[in-house]
Amino acid sequence: MxxxxxxxxxxxxxxxxxxxxxxxxxxxxxxxxxxxxxxxxxxxxxxxxxxxxxxxxxxxxxxxxxxxxxxxxxxxxxxxxxxxxxxxxxxAARFVEIPVCYGGDYGPDLDACAAELGLTPAGLVERHAAGEYTVAMIGFAPGFPYLSGLDPALALPRLATPRARVAAGSVAIGGAQTGIYPRESPGGWRLLGRTPWTLFDPHRNPPARLRPGDRVRFRAIDSNEFARLAAEGAAS
Known part of the structure; x- marks a missing residue:
């Protein structure tokens, strides 16, 4: 067999x-x-x-x-x-740690998501960042990673009305998955935070920072570190 x-x-x-x-x-x-x-x-x-x-x-x-x-x-x-x-x-799969600034302007849905799940915002951040995810596939938009491995207790339905604009780098929950918007686009996933990393750059080789099969974890950062990493990325 x-x-x-x-x-x-x-x-x-x-x-x-x-x-x-x-x-x-x-x-x-x-x-x-x-x-x-x-x-x-x-x-x-x-x-x-x-x-x-x-x-x-x-x-x-x-x-x-x-x-x-x-x-x-x-x-x-x-x-x-x-x-x-x-x-x-x-x-062997690569391991990638992605910095994320959660909440506020970076993650406008964090508080509402936490309330819906019966958690505090800090508790939701802790559980989301504690998970280990796998890039199941790249799709929807160039470089958009669909990440499997979300704690089933954190699953949330998509927004009834998608946003016309989601900022590049937004880290979100959609159903039983987590994803990261590589470029500004419309979208209906729940926005928890944002990474300063550029996930897709057509002038980079390869253009997508993540590839199918990669193992991913999130690291919570504050707004100061976000600004520093964003500036370093812009200068590189």
Whole structure:
């Protein structure tokens, strides 16, 4: 009996296959997605062009000159190999600590969220910053990380009416997840705080500071440290 989740292969485009591990948000499925992505990057077959992880699926883009059936066969062989679902030693997840200034103008929803959850604002900050999160996928906007691992007791529904403007760097709760807005945009997640880090810069290589599979923790900072880190980032 195999020890990994079942996986179907579906056509995504003329030069892409979709590996579907399931149809729900589940840490085990997401771990299998990232393990397969890491395995493909490590093997680096000549036909591979890119892998794009999602919550429970993996887009595999290949050289359009390669026969799709040959790529399909190679992927099927990997799926049937139990070891392919284990992260290779060379692909250990990165650990990233992100500074966040909670509350006030940085997190306008903090007080209301705490009241809704039956917590003090300080208690909500403590519990949110104590969690260890995983970048389940990047989506919605370039560099936007969907972070799994939120304490279920902190889950909150999105706003009934989204904001027209959410500041870049805003750290928020949306349902059972936490996310960070990489650039100013509309949004309906509950805003707890803001990081001075720039999460997405098209002139940086790579443009996104976080990548799928990264482990993330938040570190609470005050407004003075926020200003200092923001100034250092602007000068770098």
């Amino acid at each position: 195999t020890s990994h989740p079942a996986c179907d292969i579906e056509a995504l485009a003329d030069d892409a296959w979709l590996l579907r591990f399931g149809d729900r948000i589940d840490p085990g499925l997401n771990a299998a997605v990232h393990a397969m992505a890491a395995r493909l990057r490590t093997l680096d077959p000549p036909w591979l062009r890119d892998v794009v992880p999602a919550f429970a699926s993996l887009g595999v883009f290949f050289d359009a000159t390669e026969p799709p059936a040959r790529v399909h066969a190679a992927l099927r062989a990997l799926i049937e190999d139990d070891g392919a679902m284990s992260l290779p030693a060379s692909a």
